[in-house]
Amino acid sequence: MKKIKWTFMTLAIVLGIGGAFATAPRLPQDCQAATQYYYNGNYVLAGRLGIDYICVTPSAQVCTYYKVGSTYTPCMNGSYCTANCKTGNPAPKKAKN
Amino acid sequence: MNKQRVALEAIAALLILLFLYASVSKMLDFDRFIGEMNNQPFPNSWTPFLVWTVPSLEIAIALALMFERARMAALIASLVLMTLFTLYTGSVLLHFFSYIPCSCGGVIRKLSWPQHLVFNLFFVALSIIGIILQRKKFFTPIIINQKTFA
Numbered sequence: 001m002k003k004i005k006w007t008f009m010t011l012a013i014v015l016g017i018g019g020a021f022a023t024a025p026r027l028p029q030d031c032q033a034a035t036q037y038y039y040n041g042n043y044v045l046a047g048r049l050g051i052d053y054i055c056v057t058p059s060a061q062v063c064t065y066y067k068v069g070s071t072y073t074p075c076m077n078g079s080y081c082t083a084n085c086k087t088g089n090p091a092p093k094k095a096k097n
Numbered sequence: 098m099n100k101q102r103v104a105l106e107a108i109a110a111l112l113i114l115l116f117l118y119a120s121v122s123k124m125l126d127f128d129r130f131i132g133e134m135n136n137q138p139f140p141n142s143w144t145p146f147l148v149w150t151v152p153s154l155e156i157a158i159a160l161a162l163m164f165e166r167a168r169m170a171a172l173i174a175s176l177v178l179m180t181l182f183t184l185y186t187g188s189v190l191l192h193f194f195s196y197i198p199c200s201c202g203g204v205i206r207k208l209s210w211p212q213h214l215v216f217n218l219f220f221v222a223l224s225i226i227g228i229i230l231q232r233k234k235f236f237t238p239i240i241i242n243q244k245t246f247a
Contacts, residue, residue, distance in 0.1 A: 004103055008110035009163055016117030016159070024125040032128045050132030076129070 031075040034066035038080045043072050046080070053082045105230040108223050109168065112175050113159045115220060119205060120155035123148075138194045154178065169231050176224035183217040190214060 036046035038053070039062070046064045047053050055063035055078030063080045065072040123130045127148070134144045158178065161171035188194060190210050208216060 001099070001102060005106045008106045009113065012110040012113040013117060016114045017121050019114075020118050020121035020125060024122065049128065050135035054132060054136050055129075 031066050031073070034075070036064040036066055036075060037072060038064050039072070047082070049076075053080060055079065056081050101230050101233065105227060105234065108227040108230070109162045109172075111223060112172075112220065112227070113162050116155040116159040116162075116175070120152040120159070122205070123152045169228070169235075172224055172227045172231055176221065176228065179217055179221045179224055183214065183221055186210060186214045186217055 032049070036049065037043040038046045043065060049055075049064075053064075055076045061077070061079050062074040063076040063078040064074075066075045067073070131144060131148050134148050135141050137147075139147070154174075155178075158171050158174050161167035161174070205213075205216070
């Protein structure tokens with residue numbers, strides 16, 4: 001019984017932690033720390049995540065980009081949604097000062 | 098009896114898998130988790146508390162499920178947590194709030210809200226079955242008849 005128990009436990013731990021790493025964003029860790037832009041024909045400053053905008057998932061779109069040299073590189077997936085969003089999607093809360 | 102024990106171990110393993118996956122995913126994408134938590138229908142002042150409490154609680158439940166002595170408490174905690182998540186999902190589906198972005202870790206965030214509800218209900222059911230099996234394990238009926246006193 002103990003053998004079965006520890007086989008299940010080991011599998012759960014390995015799959016749980018391994019799965020989390022396997023499905024983690026493969027983008028550079030600091031991409032979200034960099035200044036975020038969104039694309040609406042031009043690259044525009046996105047603002048602060050969770051306050052000025054959010055990325056609504058699931059969506060195959062690229063939500064925000066960050067700048068590597070002079071190139072805009074995709075950072076976050078989802079559809080870009082701001083406080084003025086009229087799509088029925090969530091409107092981010094405005095920061096309470 | 099042995100089948101029930103194996104089922105109990107399998108249920109505990111599935112819950113450990115769920116809680117470890119969800120908590121580690123949140124930790125690995127922490128900025129995004131904070132951003133999504135800020136968009137939940139709670140005051141933003143709760144965010145610093147919630148972003149640490151929820152993953153910590155999930156890890157604590159996963160750890161407790163591994164040890165026999167703490168398993169019953171862990172199964173009850175799992176049932177409470179999953180019921181709260183389910184009520185929250187239900188509230189979203191009933192348009193109790195405006196649309197809310199999911200604050201789940203990893204691929205779980207890709208589920209739609211109805212899929213999320215089914216997913217949560219499945220784990221609520223697993224927790225209930227786990228509690229029943231765990232109780233049975235400790236409260237095995239003792240058959241007393243005349244031979245016992247002979």
